[in-house]
Amino acid sequence: MASHDFGPGASELSSLKAVEDADILANTQVRYDAGHIYTRSGRLLLAVNPYKQLPLYKPETLEAYRHSLQPQAELPPHVYAVAASAYLGMVQNSFSQSVIISGESGAGKTETAKILLQYLAAVSSTAGGDLHKRVLQTNPIMENFGNARTVWNNNSSRFGKFLTLQFSASGRMQGAFM
Numbered sequence: 001m002a003s004h005d006f007g008p009g010a011s012e013l014s015s016l017k018a019v020e021d022a023d024i025l026a027n028t029q030v031r032y033d034a035g036h037i038y039t040r041s042g043r044l045l046l047a048v049n050p051y052k053q054l055p056l057y058k059p060e061t062l063e064a065y066r067h068s069l070q071p072q073a074e075l076p077p078h079v080y081a082v083a084a085s086a087y088l089g090m091v092q093n094s095f096s097q098s099v100i101i102s103g104e105s106g107a108g109k110t111e112t113a114k115i116l117l118q119y120l121a122a123v124s125s126t127a128g129g130d131l132h133k134r135v136l137q138t139n140p141i142m143e144n145f146g147n148a149r150t151v152w153n154n155n156s157s158r159f160g161k162f163l164t165l166q167f168s169a170s171g172r173m174q175g176a177f178m
Helices: 021-033 059-066 079-093 109-124 131-136 138-144
Strands: 038-041 044-047 164-167 173-177
Touching (some): 059 109
16 A cells, blocks of 8 residues: 555554643644544544645545555545544444544534544445435535524534435445435
8 A cells, every 4th residue: 555644743642752732732732733634543534624725635645544554554634534534433343333523612513523424425336326416415404503693603513413424235226314
């Protein structure tokens, strides 16, 4: 596999010499300043909203995570790694998977959910079907229920969102329930 840029500092927080709050924050700042908004801590992904578009979601990036058998270990921390691990766990082990996206208002939860759905749609679609496109189109509907303007965010959600995706045994997306 090609060499990948894991960025400055520790891309895996467990590799820090000390895990005090100040050490974690300093490491996160170093990574963020260099454009590495993702840091891993075991199976958890820490994402810092850059409040701007970054070139992190290119088709070739998606393909690298799609073709990795151990995306959490072989590749840099990324929301694609979380999605790929969940998808692989579902397809290889036939176990249901859950991804929880949590954070403060304006943290980027909705954008992260969109990126995760785009990955799952890309890896689970088949030629001729448009179900994955229709599932992606549900996100704006979810965004518009219960939103309000806050001091931190122009469009802040007032409730949790829960989306269940159904897949066939072969990993093809078959449906969704909101």
